[in-house]
Amino acid sequence: MKLRNKEKDVIALLNKAQRENKHNYITEDKLKLTAQEAGLSYSEVYGVATFYSLFSLKPRGEYVIQVCDSGPCHLMGSKSIFKVLEKELKIKVGETTADGRFTLEEVSCLGICNEAPAMMINEKVCGNLTPQKIREILRELRKKK
Amino acid sequence: MNTVNLTINGKLVQAEKGSTIMEVALANGIKIPHLCYEKGLSIAGSCRLCMVKIKGRPGMEAACTTEVVEKMKVITSDEEIDEARKLIVELILSEHKHDCLVCESNGQCELQDLAYELGIEKIRFPVSKSIEPTEDSSQVILKDPNKCILCGRCVRACAEITVQRVLDFAARGSGTFLISGLDQPLVDTDCVSCGACIQTCPTGALTEKLARFQGRSWEFRKVQTICPYCGVGCQIELNIKNDKIVKVYGVEEGPDNKGHLCVKGRFGFDYVHHKDRLTTPLIKHNGKFEEASWDGALNLVATKFKELKDKYGSDALAGLSSAKCTNEENYLFQKFIRICFGTNNVDHCARLCHASTVAGLSRAFGSGAMTNSIWEFEKADVILVTGSNTTETHPVIGNYFKHLAAYNGTKLIVVDPRAIELTEYAEIWLRQKSGTDVAWINGLMNVIINEGLYNKEFVENRTENFDEFRKVVSKYTPGKVEKITGIPEEKLIAAARMYGKADRGSIVFAMGITQHTTGTDNVLSLANLAMLCGNVGREGTGVNPLRGQNNVQGACDLGALPDVYPGYQKVSKAQVRENFETTWGVKLPPKEGLTVVEIIDAASKGEIKGLYIMGENPMLSDPNLNHVREGLENLDFLVVQDIFLTETAELADVVLPGVSFAEKEGTFTNTCRRIQLLHKAIPPIGKSREDWKIIMEISKRMGYPMAYHSPGEIMDEIASLTPIYGGVHFDRLGGQGLQWPCPSREHPGTPYLHKDKFTRGKGLFTPVDYIPPAELPDEEYPFLLSTGRVLYHFHTGSLSRRSKPLDGIAPEGFLEISPQDAKKLRIKNNDWVRVSSRRGKLKVKVKITHHVDKGVVFMTFHFAESAANLLTSDALDPVAKIPEYKVSAVKIERI
Numbered sequence A: 001m002k003l004r005n006k007e008k009d010v011i012a013l014l015n016k017a018q019r020e021n022k023h024n025y026i027t028e029d030k031l032k033l034t035a036q037e038a039g040l041s042y043s044e045v046y047g048v049a050t051f052y053s054l055f056s057l058k059p060r061g062e063y064v065i066q067v068c069d070s071g072p073c074h075l076m077g078s079k080s081i082f083k084v085l086e087k088e089l090k091i092k093v094g095e096t097t098a099d100g101r102f103t104l105e106e107v108s109c110l111g112i113c114n115e116a117p118a119m120m121i122n123e124k125v126c127g128n129l130t131p132q133k134i135r136e137i138l139r140e141l142r143k144k145k
Numbered sequence B: 001m002n003t004v005n006l007t008i009n010g011k012l013v014q015a016e017k018g019s020t021i022m023e024v025a026l027a028n029g030i031k032i033p034h035l036c037y038e039k040g041l042s043i044a045g046s047c048r049l050c051m052v053k054i055k056g057r058p059g060m061e062a063a064c065t066t067e068v069v070e071k072m073k074v075i076t077s078d079e080e081i082d083e084a085r086k087l088i089v090e091l092i093l094s095e096h097k098h099d100c101l102v103c104e105s106n107g108q109c110e111l112q113d114l115a116y117e118l119g120i121e122k123i124r125f126p127v128s129k130s131i132e133p134t135e136d137s138s139q140v141i142l143k144d145p146n147k148c149i150l151c152g153r154c155v156r157a158c159a160e161i162t163v164q165r166v167l168d169f170a171a172r173g174s175g176t177f178l179i180s181g182l183d184q185p186l187v188d189t190d191c192v193s194c195g196a197c198i199q200t201c202p203t204g205a206l207t208e209k210l211a212r213f214q215g216r217s218w219e220f221r222k223v224q225t226i227c228p229y230c231g232v233g234c235q236i237e238l239n240i241k242n243d244k245i246v247k248v249y250g251v252e253e254g255p256d257n258k259g260h261l262c263v264k265g266r267f268g269f270d271y272v273h274h275k276d277r278l279t280t281p282l283i284k285h286n287g288k289f290e291e292a293s294w295d296g297a298l299n300l301v302a303t304k305f306k307e308l309k310d311k312y313g314s315d316a317l318a319g320l321s322s323a324k325c326t327n328e329e330n331y332l333f334q335k336f337i338r339i340c341f342g343t344n345n346v347d348h349c350a351r352l353c354h355a356s357t358v359a360g361l362s363r364a365f366g367s368g369a370m371t372n373s374i375w376e377f378e379k380a381d382v383i384l385v386t387g388s389n390t391t392e393t394h395p396v397i398g399n400y401f402k403h404l405a406a407y408n409g410t411k412l413i414v415v416d417p418r419a420i421e422l423t424e425y426a427e428i429w430l431r432q433k434s435g436t437d438v439a440w441i442n443g444l445m446n447v448i449i450n451e452g453l454y455n456k457e458f459v460e461n462r463t464e465n466f467d468e469f470r471k472v473v474s475k476y477t478p479g480k481v482e483k484i485t486g487i488p489e490e491k492l493i494a495a496a497r498m499y500g501k502a503d504r505g506s507i508v509f510a511m512g513i514t515q516h517t518t519g520t521d522n523v524l525s526l527a528n529l530a531m532l533c534g535n536v537g538r539e540g541t542g543v544n545p546l547r548g549q550n551n552v553q554g555a556c557d558l559g560a561l562p563d564v565y566p567g568y569q570k571v572s573k574a575q576v577r578e579n580f581e582t583t584w585g586v587k588l589p590p591k592e593g594l595t596v597v598e599i600i601d602a603a604s605k606g607e608i609k610g611l612y613i614m615g616e617n618p619m620l621s622d623p624n625l626n627h628v629r630e631g632l633e634n635l636d637f638l639v640v641q642d643i644f645l646t647e648t649a650e651l652a653d654v655v656l657p658g659v660s661f662a663e664k665e666g667t668f669t670n671t672c673r674r675i676q677l678l679h680k681a682i683p684p685i686g687k688s689r690e691d692w693k694i695i696m697e698i699s700k701r702m703g704y705p706m707a708y709h710s711p712g713e714i715m716d717e718i719a720s721l722t723p724i725y726g727g728v729h730f731d732r733l734g735g736q737g738l739q740w741p742c743p744s745r746e747h748p749g750t751p752y753l754h755k756d757k758f759t760r761g762k763g764l765f766t767p768v769d770y771i772p773p774a775e776l777p778d779e780e781y782p783f784l785l786s787t788g789r790v791l792y793h794f795h796t797g798s799l800s801r802r803s804k805p806l807d808g809i810a811p812e813g814f815l816e817i818s819p820q821d822a823k824k825l826r827i828k829n830n831d832w833v834r835v836s837s838r839r840g841k842l843k844v845k846v847k848i849t850h851h852v853d854k855g856v857v858f859m860t861f862h863f864a865e866s867a868a869n870l871l872t873s874d875a876l877d878p879v880a881k882i883p884e885y886k887v888s889a890v891k892i893e894r895i
């Protein structure tokens, strides 16, 4: 029925759809399904999905690395964090590695300014970053299958 | 206290509590600049242009979101406010494609006007917008994203008026943009091309695609008139340049449409200028039409009819009037037939749609029309819609229903064999087997009586024959009803409780109820149901047949029927007849005439020799077309008066070119009995003539001169002879029109019928038993065929199929079939199949859909290429003589 306005559910539904996808994005089919489940129209779901930076409608890497570039992190050197990541992964912000494992994105505040600079990998937040620490994290992730 | 006193710019004004500063200002003629606000839509409060100062409050507040309070002092403009507004407009302009030179909205653009009013000579910011391509996938809408100012009005119009929710904003911040669907081209979305978004868009971001470069706002002559398509009777404003209609807007003051239109009303007008328009009379010589002079054609028509009358008698002649023509024309037509032909053999296509309504409701209540008004639906708690695919057939009303269900908490009960759009908005959907309506309605009433939910007081005081009726209803237990109708017991009970408990319940129906051999029984049953629950004679209640054609209500009211004169006055009553004889100055035949299907029958038997058809197309609209052709071909003389050479006109001996709605004056009566004025917008095309003038010419030549100078004069005569139209005169019809009964000049008209007393005195309960349809599927013809319409076409398509956008959107007919049956027959979507019945066969494309149940197929009847009525059965309702279009048996073969 087209009456129920379950807008609250829609974010949870989209999140689930994205998490279940190997490439960390919401497929068109899932958007349509979400619309049906949430009692929203296609345009309404599309509006929500593109409003939050959390969601992507394009395929992304297995690991989405989101580096904070808000004030505190910026001051604490997020620029160099980007540099290290770009060099290590051989991609630019917004891109995905050729093997489909990593995507690098820029976001605003992750809510752990006391541990700036910080980034988030999928849903895990990592703070007090140094180039050394980043390389270690990447090594760990690369080991995982 | 419900009023509030405040001052706006020092002026003392009074306002209703709860209204906003914007509303109060507008009501008092004080202009506050705004872009995102529009009357009739929800409030967004996003553009901030309407900022005003309120004494005692810091800063500025948005007038569109701030409620007025007692003693409020509002300033709507000063240097600081204007400066702030300028800044906003400049920011908008910095992201705008400055294209006014060739913009369709030039001269009626709210952004342009604001820039001018605020005196913005130069923009302080760099104009920095990358140019995006325009989107023109829709047949009717052109979207230019570069002119979108993100006011959101179209988003809200689409969601709140049409309730399609096609449009929204994507992304955020400065990257925000307008999308349709999943950022798809409009044509791939659920857009129904209603154009509400265009009408509300303040800029040139959304415009009429076909009006491009056809004229600018200041060049248009504007004429208000009535939509020529359906019975909703939407008021429209034609925008005309060089006698050509370029654009149409919905009239906001229109009492029933409030500015809203559907795709046909807004975009389907171009048939008026179609190259196929008949521009001169035609006479058939040796099977071929040749152009003729008016005199030649009219003389021939009059001579031939006179000859046939002399030779075979009056009853060998007949006339079919038109629900597309005006009230005045229908009045003249039946007058002409009754006087010059000397017979009551006059009928029109109402026979095919709501004859059973008129018969049923007249019997139960005393008046055969919609009891309540369109605007009253918002007062109902429960609306029971049955046999009406409202969103396609009466779209503006259908959209009200969606709106009420989605935003107003109104509960919809839909009873329909097909899954229609409204079933998605229904609290309860009962899917009955076609043709079992009496059974489920009796079942509902059985539950309502057993559970004591009926209105005893109403039944006692206002109705009669309850006990007889009750006896019959008591047999229809939910269990028994489930067996007949297929509606599960619990669902029937739930629906009965929902309708039974409602304070105001409204019943809405259309062809799904009427087009059965039990059509009159079905209508009587609905009338029983309404009376049982006391749902008659109050606002927001009633039994509401939605009439199909723009003026089918009027054609009935004005006596284009074989048994009644104007105002449903019985031909068979001597006193009534005498009254007409005195006024018209002739003797009138006392015998009731033949109905549409009977006329065709009589023609094929050679009993009817001459037929005059005005604006009807039985060669597509009537059941069992092969039989219709036989009948028409068997005539000695056939005259067809129309604006196109229709399938019927092709069979004529003489064709007379009438005019379209845009070329004439007169009135139409809409489905809720509202008589509205039509204004002549352009001169007749070619040598075509107004239909009322043509009738006068033939009448004169047959020895009965008529001397009306205008339709207004005809209406004065109608008023003198027709009590329900007694107070209707053209000078009273501006704006809101009048709803009949309107017995005298002083009478304000009647929004709802049967208040305190039924037209016939007491409401009459009629015991009705279930009778199965005349023809049911069997081994040879295993499918049940039902017929109906689509949104984009009207009736036999003689108008809508000649509209470029309408035919562009829906160019062909189809057969709906369930996935299960399609699988069994091994057919795929868009495959061609042969469909045949005992009466005829045709080829049509297949559309596989869950909308129809197993064993049932559905076809539209608009398309001559796949004319559904070749198949339909001409079995008639014994009382109303309406054919059973909704049930016939067919077989389907792959080809």
Ligand code: SF4
Pocket (backbone or CB within 6 Å): B141, B157, B158, B162, B164, B165, B166, B167, B190, B191, B192, B193, B194, B195, B196, B197, B198
């Ligand atoms: S035309 Fe009607 S349905 Fe289509 S987008 Fe505009 S408002 Fe929505």
Ligand code: SF4
Pocket (backbone or CB within 6 Å): B147, B148, B149, B150, B151, B152, B153, B154, B155, B178, B197, B200, B201, B202, B203, B205, B206
């Ligand atoms: S298209 Fe028009 S109505 Fe819609 S948001 Fe843009 S400017 Fe406003």
Ligand code: SF4
Pocket (backbone or CB within 6 Å): B227, B228, B229, B230, B231, B232, B233, B234, B257, B260, B261, B262, B263, B264, B265, B266, B394, B395, B396, B397
């Ligand atoms: S077809 Fe009916 S609903 Fe559509 S605009 Fe015309 S009168 Fe209104």
Ligand code: FES
Pocket (backbone or CB within 6 Å): B033, B034, B035, B036, B037, B044, B045, B046, B047, B048, B049, B050, B051, B062, B063, B064, B065
């Ligand atoms: S009109 Fe009030 S905020 Fe737009």
